[in-house]
Amino acid sequence: AQKVTQAQTEISVVEKEDVTLDCVYETRDTTYYLFWYKQPPSGELVFLIRRNSFDEQNEISGRYSWNFQKSTSSFNFTITASQVVDSAVYFCALSEAWGATNKLIFGTGTLLAVQP
Amino acid sequence: DGGITQSPKYLFRKEGQNVTLSCEQNLNHDAMYWYRQDPGQGLRLIYYSQIVNDFQKGDIAEGYSVSREKKESFPLTVTSAQKNPTAFYLCASSPPGSRSNYGYTFGSGTRLTVV
Numbered sequence: 001a002q003k004v005t006q007a008q009t010e011i012s013v014v015e016k017e018d019v020t021l022d023c024v025y026e027t028r029d030t031t032y033y034l035f036w037y038k039q040p041p042s043g044e045l046v047f048l049i050r051r052n053s054f055d056e057q058n059e060i061s062g063r064y065s066w067n068f069q070k071s072t073s074s075f076n077f078t079i080t081a082s083q084v085v086d087s088a089v090y091f092c093a094l095s096e097a098w099g100a101t102n103k104l105i106f107g108t109g110t111l112l113a114v115q116p
Numbered sequence: 117d118g119g120i121t122q123s124p125k126y127l128f129r130k131e132g133q134n135v136t137l138s139c140e141q142n143l144n145h146d147a148m149y150w151y152r153q154d155p156g157q158g159l160r161l162i163y164y165s166q167i168v169n170d171f172q173k174g175d176i177a178e179g180y181s182v183s184r185e186k187k188e189s190f191p192l193t194v195t196s197a198q199k200n201p202t203a204f205y206l207c208a209s210s211p212p213g214s215r216s217n218y219g220y221t222f223g224s225g226t227r228l229t230v231v
Contacts, residue, residue, distance in 0.1 A: 004158075006158075009156070035219050037219070037222075042224060043204065043206075043224050043225040043227075044222050044223065044224040044225065045206065045208075045220075045222040046222075047219045047220070047221075050219050091158065091159065093219075095219075103149075103161060103164065103174070104149075104159075104161075104219070104220060105161075106151075106158040106159040106160075107158055108156060108157060108158040109158055
């Protein structure tokens with residue numbers, strides 16, 4: 001069975017702190033894709049990153065970075081020097097077969113509150 | 117600009133009524149999806165469609181129905197058989213295969229409340 005676990009329900013930090021959002025996944029497939037989405041208060045989900053199972057290189061995009069480790073089935077997301085605009089719910093998601101059903105399986109999300 | 121339009125943004129339904137949520141996309145995407153979001157439960161797949169005139173049940177299809185008569189449109193009907201319809205509903209679309217590196221494109225959602 002496929003499953004995505006985001007154990008952190010809520011995180012509160014003060015602006016400029018670094019914060020890491022955890023994501024652990026389960027899948028039997030050898031080929032799969034992992035995603036992070038941001039959901040601001042407006043409700044729309046915004047795509048942040050997609051990573052395929054064959055690429056374990058860490059990725060950095062500005063203040064955002066992602067650490068993918070197949071050995072621990074984790075795909076963690078770090079925000080460096082957090083800002084108030086980073087306050088949102090963040091979802092990690094798994095897609096087992098891109099090109100087949102394309103179904104995304106989501107974790108329960110982590111609510112990040114960045115205090116000024 | 118291309119995107120997904122969901123309407124209405126807020127919807128109130130009396131118990132026993134059917135209501136239809138609209139989802140329209142102008143991205144020329146083949147696949148469309150409906151998700152339900154409840155607090156603490158993430159997003160759960162209701163229905164999805166890979167092509168016009170075809171759709172499949174997701175994990176929580178009971179009490180819902182869909183149609184896909186046009187590529188651009190994928191309306192969701194919440195029937196009176198849905199026991200707890202109060203939730204936030206998100207529509208999404210994606211191109212087939214690996215043509216996009218951006219996963220799904222989501223609409224801004226419809227918040228349905230049973231009164």
